[in-house]
Amino acid sequence: MKHRHHQSSLALIVAASLLGLSLQAMAKDLHVAYAGSMGTVMDLHLGPAFAKAHNVQYQGEGQGAYGLARLIAAHKLRTDVFVSITPGPIEVLIKAGLVKEAFPVASTAMCIAYSPSSPYAKDFKEAAEGKVPWYKILQKPGVVFGRTDPKTDPQGQNIVFTFMLAERYYHQPDLVNKVLGAVENPRQIFTEA
Known part of the structure; x- marks a missing residue:
């Protein structure tokens, strides 16, 4: 089995024009809503670096991106x-008329x-080395597979899509x-920490 990476777009979509604001018009607080999987990058790296460079206070909120988008579209966030x-x-x-492009x-x-x-762990290491198919390990009794909610998180959708592709490919x-x-x-769906 070849070691393959299933590529998916990481559309780090920065829509600063969401409310028609420019950096000059922004208050001292920069409110950033981001996909939960971006938490470490946003809160430990990008957010603080941007805040320091532009002399603003960074305030980040991470959740499932679809959930956040719906809250933003409904003007609840x-x-x-x-x-x-x-x-x-x-x-x-875009459908809500809040963003033109990303x-x-x-x-x-x-x-x-x-x-x-x-x-x-030994089984997964062997799968990573191409000695055994990764999907066989995930089918072993006792293996607990966790993923995010495909209704609210694109990453959760991507997991389902990846398995659909793997089903055909393999x-x-x-x-x-x-x-x-x-x-x-519900036995597999967890929120990201």
Whole structure:
């Protein structure tokens, strides 16, 4: 098995024009809503660096990007900047007339993260080395697979999509059902910390 990275667009969408604000017109507080998976990058790196460079206070809020986009579109959440990892949530804002365009600025790969103290760590290491198919490890009894909610988080949607593609690519009928179960499977859905 070749080691493959499933590429997905990381559309770090910066819509500073969301409320028609320019940097000069912005108050001393910069409110940024971002996809939950961007938490570390936004809160530990980009946010503080931008705040320092532009002499503003950074205030970040991370959640599922679709949920944030819907709150912004409904005018329930005020933000100066919105960062999404996929274009779908941006479409919500475009349809609401809040954004005209957005630009992808980076990309990422889908990967499987596991605990080195997991009883299956050796198996996952072998899968990473191409010695055993990764999807076989995920089907072992006792393996707990966690993902985010595909209804509110593009990353959750990308996981489902990745498994659908893997099912076809690896000729593994019913792989989606064998590993994920139902698309909305509460036993697997977790929020990002």
